[in-house]
Amino acid sequence: MAYVTKSPWVVHYDGSSCNGCDIEVLACLTPMYDVERFGIINTGNPKHADVFLVTGSVNEQNKDVVKQIYDQMPEPKVVVAVGICACSGGVFRDCYNILGGVDTVIPVDCYVPGCAARPEAIIDGVVKGLGVLEAKRAAMLENPPAKAEVAEEAIGEPAEAAEEIEEGGNS
Amino acid sequence: MVFRIISVVAYLVLAPILGCLLAGLDRKLSAKMQRRVGPPILQPYYDVRKLFEKEKQSPTRFQDFYIIAYLVFLIGAGAIFFAGGDLLLVIFTETIGSAFLIIAAYSSNSPYAEVGAERELLQMMAYEPMMLLTAVGFYMFHGSFTVHDLISPDRMAFLPMIGLFLGFLYILTIKFRKSPFDLSMSHHAHQELVRGITTEFVGRTMGWIEISHWYENVFILGFIFLFFTNGSVAGCVIGALVCIAAYFLEVLIDNCFARMKWQFAFKSAWIAAIVLGMVNIFILQLMF
Numbered sequence A: 001m002a003y004v005t006k007s008p009w010v011v012h013y014d015g016s017s018c019n020g021c022d023i024e025v026l027a028c029l030t031p032m033y034d035v036e037r038f039g040i041i042n043t044g045n046p047k048h049a050d051v052f053l054v055t056g057s058v059n060e061q062n063k064d065v066v067k068q069i070y071d072q073m074p075e076p077k078v079v080v081a082v083g084i085c086a087c088s089g090g091v092f093r094d095c096y097n098i099l100g101g102v103d104t105v106i107p108v109d110c111y112v113p114g115c116a117a118r119p120e121a122i123i124d125g126v127v128k129g130l131g132v133l134e135a136k137r138a139a140m141l142e143n144p145p146a147k148a149e150v151a152e153e154a155i156g157e158p159a160e161a162a163e164e165i166e167e168g169g170n171s
Numbered sequence B: 001m002v003f004r005i006i007s008v009v010a011y012l013v014l015a016p017i018l019g020c021l022l023a024g025l026d027r028k029l030s031a032k033m034q035r036r037v038g039p040p041i042l043q044p045y046y047d048v049r050k051l052f053e054k055e056k057q058s059p060t061r062f063q064d065f066y067i068i069a070y071l072v073f074l075i076g077a078g079a080i081f082f083a084g085g086d087l088l089l090v091i092f093t094e095t096i097g098s099a100f101l102i103i104a105a106y107s108s109n110s111p112y113a114e115v116g117a118e119r120e121l122l123q124m125m126a127y128e129p130m131m132l133l134t135a136v137g138f139y140m141f142h143g144s145f146t147v148h149d150l151i152s153p154d155r156m157a158f159l160p161m162i163g164l165f166l167g168f169l170y171i172l173t174i175k176f177r178k179s180p181f182d183l184s185m186s187h188h189a190h191q192e193l194v195r196g197i198t199t200e201f202v203g204r205t206m207g208w209i210e211i212s213h214w215y216e217n218v219f220i221l222g223f224i225f226l227f228f229t230n231g232s233v234a235g236c237v238i239g240a241l242v243c244i245a246a247y248f249l250e251v252l253i254d255n256c257f258a259r260m261k262w263q264f265a266f267k268s269a270w271i272a273a274i275v276l277g278m279v280n281i282f283i284l285q286l287m288f
Helices: A020-027 A063-072 A084-088 A119-142 A147-155 A158-170 B002-033 B043-053 B062-082 B087-107 B111-142 B147-151 B162-175 B204-226 B233-256 B262-287
Strands: A009-014 A051-055 A078-082 A098-100 A110-112
Touching: A009 A020, A009 A063, A020 A051, A020 A078, A020 A119, A051 A063, A051 A084, A051 A119, A078 A084, A078 A119, A084 A110, A110 A119, B002 B043, B002 B062, B002 B204, B002 B233, B043 B204, B062 B087, B062 B204, B087 B111, B087 B147, B087 B204, B111 B147, B111 B162, B111 B262, B147 B204, B162 B204, B162 B233, B162 B262, B204 B233
Parallel strands: A009 A051, A051 A078, A078 A110
Antiparallel strands: none
């Protein structure tokens, strides 16, 4: 088994969520659910993360941020859309500034519906994501990612995206 | 000579294992203190193996070179220590290693890594005087800087050097990157400054840093051990027990305090060095 499934580090981004799902994501870290017992750490740094948890739908303002966080994460990585808004846009789907679910911007590997998604469901979703992570790791071993592409991706502007995370997390 | 070689080889092989287990116990213990189940003891090992599985990514090609230099100098400092070399040389080699980590963080040009690097520099300024005073204290008590002479003396250094011991215990919190002095980076997940000094270190680069921490933690505990050896088995047992107790104390402090500002870390570490360290040195001067 790949070690990536034993220590999945999570970066959490709040798209345009009502904060309901964010509270539930944080609830996973509490002594009640304690996801650290699976080695899961909620890191604030996309460059250290393996799992990208997105709550809320994506709008015109933050689509670039979501893309950038995704690009900054090193392979193998998975995206888990948490909550019905992140899956499909939810009740905000028809709003003028909403693009829809997270999959309108970046590829999503695992959908966790619910309003708000329960901590059990979120943990279940991440564990489902680990299966995908292992498959991606195996695929990566067969044909490693091109080097030039990687270097260009890494240059980017880490500061801006990271700032957005902090703001998003605190809102 | 043969004993020294065995000792260095044992350090090179066993220190990462011991450091990894210590880090694992640290996380388990922290979890228990927070009434959580916590990760398995081998979690730091899984983390590092995972980091080595990740894609290579680096903002500059020099960064990895600096990090390898950091690892090599830290291993070197530990090797000098366990070979029974000069205590001052150990401290200076370790300082150069730490400087490489700071250069690596600066080389990334990321604002978060840079702030982390600046804080790391401040932390170094905070703990370095106490480290040197400890070495000076050992020299005044035993009349030698070499670890070989300090490891099998005829008397225990602990009581005459108790001020230096307490001062060293104080900076141990900074060295182990524990709260309230985890300014440049913390081993805990969620924090300000994204990830401080390690923000731009991805995958295996981060893995090398973790391994360096394992090596570093072990030989820093070796300093604590030196306070208690007196050439007898009892001294060694007491030394080992106090090392474990000191590590437990650091975990406890980590879980009891919120992060302080760098001004407090800097001032308090220097006050500890002056009050506990210098006064103790004066007393040693009067005694011997």
